[in-house]
Amino acid sequence: MSDLIWSKLQALLDDGLNAVNSASDESVLTALQKKYLGKKGEIQAYMQHMKELSPAERPKLGALVNEARDRLEAKFAEAEVKLQNAKLMADLKLRREDLTLPGRMPVRGAEHxxxxxxxxxxxxxxxxxxxxxxxxxxxxxxxxxxxxxxxxxxxxxxxxxxxxxxxxxxxxxxxxxxxxxxxxxxxxxxxxxxxxxxxxxxxxxxxxxxxxxxxxxxxxxxxxxxxxxxxxxxxxxxxxxxxxxxxxxxxxxxxxxxxxxxxxxxxxxxxxxxxxxxxxxxxxxxxxxxxxxxxxxxxxxxxxxxxxxxxxxxxxxxxxxxxxxxxxxxxxxxxxxxxxxxxx
Ligand SMILES: [Zn+2]
Structure with a gap:
């Protein structure tokens, strides 16, 4: 029985990591965060298997769930930075900013x-x-x-x-x-x-x-x-x-x-x-x-x-x-x- 539980957790983690990897913008990422890490998310829901385990196995499950949560959180943070950078690069490309241009000179007044x-x-x-x-x-x-x-x-x-x-x-x-x-x-x-x-x-x-x-x-x-x-x-x-x-x-x-x-x-x-x-x-x-x-x-x-x-x-x-x-x-x-x- 417990093998089945472990493999389910592994599958859940793999699904989560893949989904985050392919998230195309920040709103998708926010939805995924809620889906996996939210209070009523899949990781939390997974904890219900706890009662199917013997008292000796329970701490082990707890540790594995925590590890899975940590890996997902790290993945979310990484994806967030990646999306922000991509957005900045797209913005710069759009504006065609040339950072080598000289600065703007202040206009000097003169006699009419x-x-x-x-x-x-x-x-x-x-x-x-x-x-x-x-x-x-x-x-x-x-x-x-x-x-x-x-x-x-x-x-x-x-x-x-x-x-x-x-x-x-x-x-x-x-x-x-x-x-x-x-x-x-x-x-x-x-x-x-x-x-x-x-x-x-x-x-x-x-x-x-x-x-x-x-x-x-x-x-x-x-x-x-x-x-x-x-x-x-x-x-x-x-x-x-x-x-x-x-x-x-x-x-x-x-x-x-x-x-x-x-x-x-x-x-x-x-x-x-x-x-x-x-x-x-x-x-x-x-x-x-x-x-x-x-x-x-x-x-x-x-x-x-x-x-x-x-x-x-x-x-x-x-x-x-x-x-x-x-x-x-x-x-x-x-x-x-x-x-x-x-x-x-
Ligand atoms: Zn004349």
């Missing part, structure tokens, strides 16, 4: 192209003895229009539509208010440039509702249009190359008299005529003029003693010309493919 252009313009004027002045972006009507010789009903205001704020101020439409603020705070002679953000209700490929200007202001005794021309000539040559020619065309601005539009000889076609200069060989870059006596008076400066000139240039405009950019919106879309071209 508009900031860079602003700094280039600032450097040109700083080298000529100008200082940098700043003013608020939310401005009073008085400084933005009135003191600059735009009376309340002046049609030139229509071209500079902007947002009014709740406190009655407005988003400044140009950097020119800094002229008046500077005149009120400093005694002439004055040489400043005033870079900053300005706002207008404009929105197309060459106009943005928010853009940047640099204002220039020079007040001294005996200044005239030729001084303005000389400075702007030097400015254009520093920016676009030493052979750059400029020309002045009569224009109108309420705060300058006389007023001029300043063109540079087309840097794209050498004045042969192209799409960018609209065939005429000249490209407009800024507006300027001699300061209107009314503006000097608003700044508490006597126009009988002092005279001065001023100009305003769009930073986007300059950057577009320097780099051949045709859509102003690219500056503000934060597309790294565009911006990273200018970081070298």
């Amino acid at each position: 192209i508009l900031q860079k252009t602003q700094r280039e313009i600032e450097d040109i004027f700083l080298s000529m003895g100008f200082e940098i002045a700043k003013g608020p972006q939310s401005e009073w009507d008085y400084f933005n229009f009135e003191a600059l010789n735009f009376p309340a009903d002046h049609p030139a205001r229509d071209m500079q539509d902007t947002l009014m704020l709740e406190n009655g101020s407005l988003l400044r439409t140009h950097t020119s208010p800094v002229q008046v603020r500077t005149m009120l705070n400093y005694e002439p002679p004055i040489r400043i440039i005033a870079p900053g953000t300005v706002y207008r209700r404009d929105d197309d490929v060459t106009h943005s509702p928010m853009f940047h200007q640099i204002e220039g202001l020079h007040i001294e005794k005996g200044l005239n249009l030729t001084h303005l021309r000389g400075i702007l000539q030097l400015f254009a040559q520093s920016l676009f190359g030493k052979d750059t020619k400029i020309r002045l065309r009569p224009s109108f601005f309420p705060f300058t008299e006389p007023s001029v539009e300043v063109d540079i000889a087309c840097i794209f076609c050498g004045q042969k005529g192209c799409r960018l200069c609209k065939g005429c060989g000249w490209i407009e870059i800024l507006g300027a003029g001699m300061i209107d006596p009314n503006v000097l008076k608003a700044g508490h400066i006597d126009p009988e003693i002092w005279s001065g000139w001023a100009f305003g240039v769009g930073i986007e405009r300059v950057a577009m010309l320097l780099h051949g950019i045709t859509d102003i919106r690219l500056f503000f879309e934060s597309d790294m493919r565009f911006l990273s071209q200018f970081t070298k």
Whole structure:
């Protein structure tokens, strides 16, 4: 009888070991573990043969059952590790990970192209003895229009539509208010440039509702249009190359008299005529003029003693010309493919 019991145990053990060997995933393994080693599993069930044995044989059976249980447990542990490794290898194969690749470099920040252009313009004027002045972006009507010789009903205001704020101020439409603020705070002679953000209700490929200007202001005794021309000539040559020619065309601005539009000889076609200069060989870059006596008076400066000139240039405009950019919106879309071209 006992031989039969031993052989049954051996068969049970062999079945168990074979089943574990061929287990294909962890859920099968868990089920087998329950089947063989669980509280109601086959090993435990086997113990019922105990009562068929004589008291002398019982400890022997107990020892054999324990040995069978140990062997099965060891087999389960081994199978578990094997399945986990196989799963990891399959995962790695799926991801095609290449552990020899170099690590990812952190992205370095850089100056925005508009900031860079602003700094280039600032450097040109700083080298000529100008200082940098700043003013608020939310401005009073008085400084933005009135003191600059735009009376309340002046049609030139229509071209500079902007947002009014709740406190009655407005988003400044140009950097020119800094002229008046500077005149009120400093005694002439004055040489400043005033870079900053300005706002207008404009929105197309060459106009943005928010853009940047640099204002220039020079007040001294005996200044005239030729001084303005000389400075702007030097400015254009520093920016676009030493052979750059400029020309002045009569224009109108309420705060300058006389007023001029300043063109540079087309840097794209050498004045042969192209799409960018609209065939005429000249490209407009800024507006300027001699300061209107009314503006000097608003700044508490006597126009009988002092005279001065001023100009305003769009930073986007300059950057577009320097780099051949045709859509102003690219500056503000934060597309790294565009911006990273200018970081070298
Ligand atoms: Zn051209």
